[in-house]
Amino acid sequence: MILVTGGTGFVGAHLLYHLTKEGKQVKALKRPGSETKLTRKIFSYYAEKPDEQFNLVQWIEGDILDYHSLTDAFEGVTKLYHAAAMVSFHTGDRDKVIRINSTGTANVVNAALEKNIEKMCYVSSVGVLGRDNNKELTDEESQWKTSNKSSVYSKSKYEAEREVWRGMAEGLNAVIVNPSIVVGPGNWQAGSPQVFETLWKGLKFYTGGMNGFVDVNDLARAMILLMEGDYSGERYIISAENVSYKQFFEWMAEAMNLPAPKFKAGPFLSGIGWRMLKVLELFTGKKPGITRETARTANQVYRYSTKKFTEATGMEFIPVKESVERTAELFLKEMKE
Numbered sequence: 643m644i645l646v647t648g649g650t651g652f653v654g655a656h657l658l659y660h661l662t663k664e665g666k667q668v669k670a671l672k673r674p675g676s677e678t679k680l681t682r683k684i685f686s687y688y689a690e691k692p693d694e695q696f697n698l699v700q701w702i703e704g705d706i707l708d709y710h711s712l713t714d715a716f717e718g719v720t721k722l723y724h725a726a727a728m729v730s731f732h733t734g735d736r737d738k739v740i741r742i743n744s745t746g747t748a749n750v751v752n753a754a755l756e757k758n759i760e761k762m763c764y765v766s767s768v769g770v771l772g773r774d775n776n777k778e779l780t781d782e783e784s785q786w787k788t789s790n791k792s793s794v795y796s797k798s799k800y801e802a803e804r805e806v807w808r809g810m811a812e813g814l815n816a817v818i819v820n821p822s823i824v825v826g827p828g829n830w831q832a833g834s835p836q837v838f839e840t841l842w843k844g845l846k847f848y849t850g851g852m853n854g855f856v857d858v859n860d861l862a863r864a865m866i867l868l869m870e871g872d873y874s875g876e877r878y879i880i881s882a883e884n885v886s887y888k889q890f891f892e893w894m895a896e897a898m899n900l901p902a903p904k905f906k907a908g909p910f911l912s913g914i915g916w917r918m919l920k921v922l923e924l925f926t927g928k929k930p931g932i933t934r935e936t937a938r939t940a941n942q943v944y945r946y947s948t949k950k951f952t953e954a955t956g957m958e959f960i961p962v963k964e965s966v967e968r969t970a971e972l973f974l975k976e977m978k979e
């Protein structure tokens with residue numbers, strides 16, 4: 643029996659879709675009170691019989707901060723995919739981000755060891771790799787460097803990944819994926835899919851940076867491949883291409899039949915942007931779309947090598963432009979409904 647954490651979220655829901663498509667028996671951990679409607683929506687994008695396929699998932703209540711709920715949920719589980727995390731760059735979320743990502747992952751690792759789980763796949767991030775702006779390609783050997791420029795989210799993911807390495811030293815059979823920015827349909831008001839709604843609402847500025855991007859379906863396929871093959875004790879960058887934000891926005895604009903953002907927001911303008919939004923937050927209580935941390939990343943040039951994964955598995959990635967086009971089509975369809 644397989645168990646997925648984070649199945650009500652963007653990546654986990656796509657993973658559940660691919661696992662159930664292959665006819666696998668799957669349990670998914672869900673916090674009490676959390677909804678499964680995003681997962682249902684994601685199944686409806688791809689499945690011939692979405693409801694039937696969705697009903698193959700056995701939902702089980704639990705919280706990665708509640709150790710005993712994990713040991714109960716892991717009963718009878720052989721393979722574990724851990725995709726649950728708090729993805730937030732807002733200052734007010736800092737303590738929660740550290741607790742959920744770092745302590746939560748330590749709990750998952752300890753429960754997996756206690757329950758003798760056969761194999762675990764952990765969804766880390768490229769944010770945990772030591773990255774030098776403008777420098778050579780970053781690969782899996784790049785070690786985390788503590789800096790006051792790192793986001794709390796990246797720090798929490800670094801601590802979480804360290805827990806998985808600790809688990810491996812204690813005998814856990816595990817593999818780690820480090821995805822770059824994941825592209826695909828999901829909640830258009832949160833996480834990486836939000837960028838489609840931001841452009842739709844009339845984004846005028848682009849930033850000068852570059853980053854790696856990968857299609858969410860490729861990420862799910864890569865995880866299943868690594869879990870089913872003879873891969874263990876390693877981490878793999880999962881990233882299709884390195885693309886400038888300007889190019890990414892142009893592809894999105896073209897696919898959505900909208901004008902591309904015309905003005906470049908360098909570090910100075912982005913800095914003004916996040917400060918103004920922070921002030922606005924005090925009045926509206928609404929979390930700003932740009933934070934100091936996202937503004938900083940958006941002006942950095944990060945490039946990743948995916949050689950280790952492609953040479954090991956032979957898997958080919960969907961080009962980012964195609965991934966943007968597919969996602970934009972689903973977004974537009976929903977906006978017209």
Ligand SMILES: NC(=O)c1ccc[n+]([C@@H]2O[C@H](COP(=O)([O-])OP(=O)(O)OC[C@H]3O[C@@H](n4cnc5c(N)ncnc54)[C@H](OP(=O)(O)O)[C@@H]3O)[C@@H](O)[C@H]2O)c1
Pocket residue numbers: 647648649650651652653654671672673676677704705706707724725726727728729742746765766767768799820821822823824825833834
């Ligand atoms: N999206 C990206 O571009 C990207 C890039 C690199 C790495 N990643 C990694 O990929 C993973 C999935 O990200 P995502 O984009 O799918 O995020 P997401 O849509 O925000 O999903 C997060 C999931 O984690 C669950 N979760 C949060 N706190 C939990 C807790 N205490 N106990 C149990 N479940 C909890 C959420 O459940 P609720 O429904 O209860 O909130 C949700 O299912 C994360 O580890 C993230 O760091 C994402």
